[in-house]
Amino acid sequence: MPRTMIGQMDHSKSPVVGAKRMNGAESLVRTMVKGGVDVCFTNPGTSEMHFVAALDRVPGMRCVLGLFEGVVTGAADGYFRMKGTPASTLLHLGPGLANGLANLHNAKKANSGIVNIVGQHAVYHIGYNAPLTSDIEGLARPMSSWVRTSPDSKSVAADGAAAIAAAKSAPPQIATLILPADTAWNEADGIAEVPAEQQRASYSPQAVEQAAKILHGDGEGTLLLMTGSALSEQGLALAERIAAKTGCTVMGPTFRPKMARGRGRFSIDRIHYVIENALPMLAKFRHIVLVESDDPVAFFAYPNKPSVLRPEGCDVHRMTSWGENSVAALEALAGAVKASAKDVKPQAVQELVKPTGALTHASIAQSIAYAIPENAILVDESLTTGRAFFPPTAAAAPHDWLQNMGGSIGFSTPLSIGAAIACPDRKVITMVGDGSAMYTIQSLWTQARENLNIVTIVFANRIYQILRGEFDNVGAGEPGQRANDMLRLDRPTLDFVALAKGMGVPGRAVTNADEFNKALAEAVAEPGPRLIEVQM
Template sequence: MNGAQSLIRTLVDADVEVCFANPGTSEMHFVAALDTVPEMRGVLALFEGVVTGAADGYARIAGKPAATLLHLGPGLGNGLANLHNARRANTPIVNVVGDHATYHKQYDAPLESDIESIASSLEGWVRRSEHTKDVGADAAAAVAAAQDAPGRVATLILPADASWGEGGETCAPIPPRVPQAVDATTVKDVAAVFGTGEPVALLIGGDACREEGLRAASRIAAATGAKAFVETFPSRLERGEGLPTIERLGYLAEQVTYQLDGIKHIVIAGTKAPVSFFAYPGKPSDLVPEGAQVHTLASVGQDVTRALNEVADLVAADTEPELQQASRPAVPSGPLTPQNWVDVIGATLPDNAIIADEANTSGLMLPAATAGAPRHDVLTLTGGAIGYGMPVATGAAVAAPERPVLNLQSDGSALYTISALWTQARENLNVTTVLLNNRAYAILRLELQRVGAQGGPKANELLDLSRPDMDFVKIAEGMGVPATRATTAEELAEQLQRAFAEPGPHLIDAVVPPLL
C-alpha cells in the first residue's frame, strides 16, 4: 500500500467519502489511488475555488467533511477565498495539498512555493506529512482536527514521494472533540438577564440556527419579550413553514443600529457580538448599542443548542415556540424588479430546498418573501469573499442529491467561479441557478456612497458590468447547463417550475434592474 492509498483508505474509514479535486502532476498517485478505494468519490472541478467552495457546501449539508485535492501553493491560493468563507462558517474540510517530493524541494523548481505560509493564513490546522508510513495517521489527525468543535479547515500537505512511497499504513478514526458544555452558573446568570425587565436581544449563531436552537430561542423570546436575532451570515439556517422565523441581523451597520435600538442587554449564543462588516469614516465598528451589556451564553465551539434549551427551560418552561404558518406570496406579474423577483421565489420554492444565497443587494427582500415557504435551508456568504454561491450550491447538491438546490447568484459574484456550472453538468446535480443580472457591482455603488467617497466617471466605470453585457444563457450552455432568460415575473416562475421538475442543473438569466 502506498501513501496515497493509505490516505484515501483512512479518509474513507473516517467517513470522508467525497473528494473535490483539481489535481496536477504531484497529485497523480493520489488520483491513481482512487481506483483502489471504491468508496471514495472523486469530483472534478476546473478551478480550485470551485473545489474548496464545493467542499464547504458539502459539509454544511452533510454535517461531515469532504476532502479536497489541490496542486501546490498556486492551487491552494486559487482555493483560498472559499476556504476563507469556510473558516468563517466553521466548516470542517480536509484540505489535501500536494507538493513536490521532499528531496526535490531544494531545487526550487518552478512550482516550488511556500504552502505553509498560505495555509497558515486560515488559522486552522496545518501539517506536512513527510513520511509514507505517517500519512495514514496524519490523515486521521486531519479529519479529527477538521471536526473538533466548532470545525475548521485542516490542511494536510502531501509531498509526492510520501504519496508514491510503499509502506503506507491506514489509521483508525480519531474521535473529534465534541462541543464543550456551558457550565450551569453561566446558564443561570444568563437566564437572570432575561428577568431584569430591561430590553434584551438574543443573538444566536452556529448550530443554534438549526431547528432545535431556533425553537429554544423562540421560546425564550416569546416568554420574556426579548428580541431574538440570527447572526448576519449563518452557515446554515433552517427556516420556513413549521419552524420559528427569527430575523437575521442586517448587513448594514445602519440596519443593526435600528434593530438593536433601545437594547440594554445582548445575549450572545454561538456567535460573536455584532460588529460592522467594514469600517466607515466616522462610524462605529462596534455595533453594541452604547450602554448595553454583552452576556455570552455560549462561545463559538460550545454546545450552544443545549445551553439555549437550558435557558429556555428556566425562563420559558411553559412556553411553546412560535412556529411559522404556511404562507406564500402570489406570483406577481410584469417585468422583473428588485421587489417582485423574490416573490416569485417565495411562490415557487419546492419542498425541502437548499438555498445557496449570493444574491447580495438583489436579495434584500428575500427573507420576507420566503418566510412561509416550505421548510428549507439557507446557506450564506459567511466570510464575505464573493464567488461562493455556485461552488457551495454544487457541493450541497453532492451532499443531498435528492434535494432541490437553488442558487441565487448575483452577476458580479458569478464570474469568480463560473466553471462550477460545468461540474454541475458533469455530475448531473439538481442545482437551479437564478442569475440576478443587474449589470453592475451594485453593492459597490452603494458602498462608494456609504464610505463617503466622491466617485466620478472613472470610478463608476469600475463598478459597471454592462460594457459588454454578459449573456449568461450562452455562458451556461457553453459549460453544458441548459439555460433560459426571464425578463418578467411570469417567465421566471414558469422557468423555475420547469427547472425544478427536470433532473440536472439549469440556469435562468433573470434580468433584474439594480436596486440602486
C-alpha cells in the same frame, strides 16, 4: 475468501497496521475512507498522480472534479455545512492551494471542517527551486487552523488521520496536509485509525443561569443573538418559546452558515448589512446574549461611523460558543424561564403571492418564495438584490438558507455543489448576482458533470451594485467616468445563458415575473442543473 484473510485486511483494531503492501498515497486514501472522509473535491496535477492512481484501487471514495480550485474548496464548505462532517480536497502545490484560498477563507469563517490534501514536490526536489516551488505552508496558514507537511511515506496515514481529527474537532477546522510526491509513491506501513469523534461539547450551566437572570430582569431589553446550531429548526422553536415568555427579541447576525426557515418555523430578523439600518435595530437593547454568535461589528469601517454596532452601555453575555450544544443550552434556558410551547401564539398564515408584471426586487422575492420546494437548500449570494428576500420567503415551504460567512464573493455556485452532493434528495437553489457569479463560474461544469439538482438564479443588474452603494457609504461622492468603469458590468453585457450552455447547463433568460415564475417552476420540477438569468 477464508475468514483469516479478511481478518488480515481489517486494519480497524490498531492505529497503523502493515499487513498489506501499499504506497503512501494508498495508505492515505484508505485512512480517509475508513475515517469517514469519503468525498474528495479535486483539481489534481502531476504531483498528485499517485493519489489519483490510488483512487482506482480503493473503493468508497467519491471524487468530484472541478475545473478551478475555488470550485473545489467552496464545494467542500457546502458539503460540511449540510452533512456536518468533512470532505477532502485535492489541490496542486502552492498555486493550486492559492486558487482555493478565498473559499477556504469563507469556510473558515463559517466554522466548516475540511481536509485539504495539497501536493508538493518530492522532498529531495524542493531545494532545486523548480518552477512550481513555493512556500506552501506559508500559503496555507492564513486560511487553515491545522497545517502539516508529511515527512515520509510511513507518516502519511497517521498525518491524514490527524488531519481528519482536526477537521472534525469542535469547533471544526480547516486542516491542510501537504503531501510531498515521494511520500505518496514510497512504501507505507498501512492505514491509520482516526481517533473517535469528540462529542459535541456541552454548554456551561452557569452561562445559561446568567442568561436566565438577564431575561428575568429585563426581557424586553434583551437581544438573543443566535447563530450556528441554534438556527436549527429545534433551536429556533426553543428561542420562540423563550421570546414569547420573556418578551426578548431573537435575531441572527447579518450572515449565518445555515438557518432553518419557512412556514411553521420561527422567523427571526437579521442585523442589517447597511450600518445606518443596523444601528437603529440594536438601539433599544440593554443586554445581548450571544448564542454561538459574536459581539456584532460592522462588515467594513466607514469614515465617522462606529465599528461596534451595539449601543453604548449595552452589556454582552456569552451563553454558548461555537461548537457548543446550543440546542441543549436553549432547552435549559427555556426551562429556567419556564417557557413552553403553550406560550407561543400560533403564527398567522401568510399567503404566498405569485407575482405578475415587471421584475422588481419585491416581485423577484415573491416568485422565489412561491417556487421554493419542500426541504430545499437556498444558497444566497444575491447581495443587493437579495436584501428584500427575507420577509416573503418566511412563508415559503420549509428550507435551509446558507450564506457567505467570509465576505469573499464567488462562494455560492461552488457551495451549491457540495450541498447537492451531501443531500442528493433535496433541491438546491442558488441566488447570485452577476458580478459574484463570474468569480467561480466554472462551477456550472461540475454541476452538469455530476448532474446535480441545482437551480442557479443569476440576478443580472449589470453592475457591482454593492460597490456603487459603498461608493456612497465611504462618502466618495458621485462616481465619474473612470470610477464608473470600475463598477459597471454593462460593456459588454454578460450572457449567462451562453455561459451555461458552454458548460453543459441548460439555461434561459427572463425579463418579467411571469417568465420567471414559469422558468422557476420548470427548473425546480426537472432533475439536474438549470440556470435562470434574471434580466433586471
